[in-house]
Amino acid sequence: MNIPPDDNLVATEDACPTCGQRHIDRLVWIEDGQRVRCAACLNIYMPPNRRPEGGDAHAAPTQ
Numbered sequence: 001m002n003i004p005p006d007d008n009l010v011a012t013e014d015a016c017p018t019c020g021q022r023h024i025d026r027l028v029w030i031e032d033g034q035r036v037r038c039a040a041c042l043n044i045y046m047p048p049n050r051r052p053e054g055g056d057a058h059a060a061p062t063q
């Protein structure tokens with residue numbers, strides 16, 4: 001089966017770890033900009049490929 005890339009799907013590794021949801025409309029960034037809430041199962045998780053856009057780009061304090 002050849003499924004063309006779908007802009008409405010997040011990367012496989014960013015999918016909900018609980019139910020595997022990948023549709024971008026079902027994965028909602030919560031206010032801290034670090035985590036995503038899955039609208040399908042209400043799980044909240046931190047996707048490994050979170051994007052820097054829309055927030056500060058993970059400004060880790062350097063010594």
Ligand SMILES: [Zn+2]
Pocket residue numbers: 016017018019020021038039040041042043
């Ligand atoms: Zn889910």
